[in-house]
Amino acid sequence: MSRVVVVGGGFGGAAAAARLAKLGHRVTLVERLGRLGGAVGFVERDGYRWDAGPSSTGLPAVLRDLFRKSGRPLERELELVPVEPIREHRFVDGAVLAMPSGSRSAQLEAVDGALGTGLGRQWVDYVHGHVETWDVLRRGYLERPYSASHADAATRALLRTRTTLHRAVRRRFEDERLRALALLSTVLDGQDPRRVPAWWGVWAYVEQAFGVWTVPGGMGLLGDALSRRLRDRRVEVLLQTTVQDVRIHDGRATGVVTDHGSLDAEVVVCAVDPQSLPGLARGGRRAGAAADPPAVCHLGLRGEVPDLSHEVVLHGDPTLVVRTHGTAPAGAAAWTVLARGGLTEDVVVALARRGIDVTGQVELRVDRSPPDQVQELAGSPYGELWRGRATMDRRLAGPAVQGLHVAGVHAAAGSGLPLVGLAAAVVAQRIGSA
Numbered sequence: 134m135s136r137v138v139v140v141g142g143g144f145g146g147a148a149a150a151a152r153l154a155k156l157g158h159r160v161t162l163v164e165r166l167g168r169l170g171g172a173v174g175f176v177e178r179d180g181y182r183w184d185a186g187p188s189s190t191g192l193p194a195v196l197r198d199l200f201r202k203s204g205r206p207l208e209r210e211l212e213l214v215p216v217e218p219i220r221e222h223r224f225v226d227g228a229v230l231a232m233p234s235g236s237r238s239a240q241l242e243a244v245d246g247a248l249g250t251g252l253g254r255q256w257v258d259y260v261h262g263h264v265e266t267w268d269v270l271r272r273g274y275l276e277r278p279y280s281a282s283h284a285d286a287a288t289r290a291l292l293r294t295r296t297t298l299h300r301a302v303r304r305r306f307e308d309e310r311l312r313a314l315a316l317l318s319t320v321l322d323g324q325d326p327r328r329v330p331a332w333w334g335v336w337a338y339v340e341q342a343f344g345v346w347t348v349p350g351g352m353g354l355l356g357d358a359l360s361r362r363l364r365d366r367r368v369e370v371l372l373q374t375t376v377q378d379v380r381i382h383d384g385r386a387t388g389v390v391t392d393h394g395s396l397d398a399e400v401v402v403c404a405v406d407p408q409s410l411p412g413l414a415r416g417g418r419r420a421g422a423a424a425d426p427p428a429v430c431h432l433g434l435r436g437e438v439p440d441l442s443h444e445v446v447l448h449g450d451p452t453l454v455v456r457t458h459g460t461a462p463a464g465a466a467a468w469t470v471l472a473r474g475g476l477t478e479d480v481v482v483a484l485a486r487r488g489i490d491v492t493g494q495v496e497l498r499v500d501r502s503p504p505d506q507v508q509e510l511a512g513s514p515y516g517e518l519w520r521g522r523a524t525m526d527r528r529l530a531g532p533a534v535q536g537l538h539v540a541g542v543h544a545a546a547g548s549g550l551p552l553v554g555l556a557a558a559v560v561a562q563r564i565g566s567a
């Protein structure tokens with residue numbers, strides 16, 4: 134049994150802690166806020182409740198695996214329901230596409246109907262081209278510790294590609310709307326498609342094949358479920374405690390220093406931005422900047438509001454995402470608007486200009502700028518800003534300090550619960566059973 138300290142109680146840290154405790158380690162999780170979950174949680178005001186961060190997740194197997202492998206199955210803790218359509222897209226030219234999940238033929242028909250005959254085939258062929266990519270990524274990188282000496286040629290070639298997503302998509306499509314669809318998840322991640330590898334496009338396949346899922350009442354409920362799981366697994370949780378640095382002796386992690394004293398450990402899992410801890414930032418291989426979160430505006434709306442899907446994307450600059458699932462008092466609605474790109478006017482005005490006019494109905498609003506969110510979480514929940522292959526090379530090399538593991542979004546292959554959850558599972562595999 135090792136004494137493990139996990140730094141950061143966001144989804145990444147909590148998932149790693151639950152798995153490691155189940156593997157028999159003595160685990161202490163240190164979180165600077167007074168609650169667990171990080172970006173996963175709620176904003177509550179005057180009877181309204183909005184998801185502060187995630188409102189849905191792809192690849193539900195990741196959550197199911199986490200709960201099953203750390204104790205009881207997910208179904209005993211949370212209800213996970215499919216979102217259908219995955220989202221509605223509104224394009225600059227006025228075309229509207231409700232994108233279904235589950236089958237190629239359903240997407241083909243929907244894209245043909247909304248964007249024009251023939252484009253459905255182009256789209257599903259592009260998505261289908263990622264089937265093998267997903268298989269290689271999953272087996273060689275996402276689901277188990279990567280090792281250059283054990284990785285097969287296909288995995289090595291994929292991870293070291295110089296082809297960017299931007300290039301791959303421009304070559305593939307002439308239609309600007311198909312390009313926007315293929316780049317959407319990267320743009321919403323706050324990344325530049327010119328700086329991420331072509332395999333980031335795999336998300337279109339993952340959504341088509343495995344759908345998008347949510348929790349009735351809000352994804353924020355996942356934070357409570359994680360807290361319960363950590364309690365059941367007897368993880369010691371230190372809230373309102375900030376890790377100031379990782380202690381390193383002779384190239385080995387020996388514990389952490391917090392604002393309430395030191396904690397000894399044989400293994401330290403860093404589930405926060407490593408650059409925020411001086412000992413790790415000093416360790417060379419500077420990661421660079423973080424990816425910004427979107428500007429977020431939570432709206433409490435009175436009266437009749439347009440009846441929208443769970444999520445509506447208004448393509449263009451800025452790209453606006455309307456999430457309509459929040460909990461509101463009777464006769465009201467709770468929406469969240471996320472904005473990416475050049476927002477030069479008030480977000481509610483921008484929304485009205487793009488055809489969703491709720492200007493007269495705003496009873497309450499809570500604005501959270503990108504810097505507000507980074508300050509609240511002491512780091513970006515969108516992880517590192519990718520800079521082409523250098524980012525991948527550094528990740529594949531891993532941390533140079535023995536007994537130190539990096540989890541959370543800064544170690545994951547992108548932001549979001551599925552990739553962060555997979556990274557936590559890989560860290561638990563690396564550390565192994567007690």
Ligand SMILES: Cc1cc2nc3c(=O)[nH]c(=O)nc-3n(C[C@H](O)[C@H](O)[C@H](O)COP(=O)(O)OP(=O)(O)OC[C@H]3O[C@@H](n4cnc5c(N)ncnc54)[C@H](O)[C@@H]3O)c2cc1C
Binds near residue numbers: 404509510541549
């Ligand atoms: C507005 C928004 C919408 C999103 N929508 C979705 C979505 O729909 N679907 C999806 O899958 N993903 C979504 N995401 C992304 C997803 O929420 C994140 O990628 C993921 O939750 C990151 O988890 P994490 O644990 O790595 O980081 P975080 O959630 O940032 O957690 C890090 C934790 O570490 C703590 N911490 C930091 N420094 C220290 C320290 N020195 N000592 C102790 N504790 C420390 C912080 O307080 C925080 O609790 C969204 C994010 C945002 C912000």
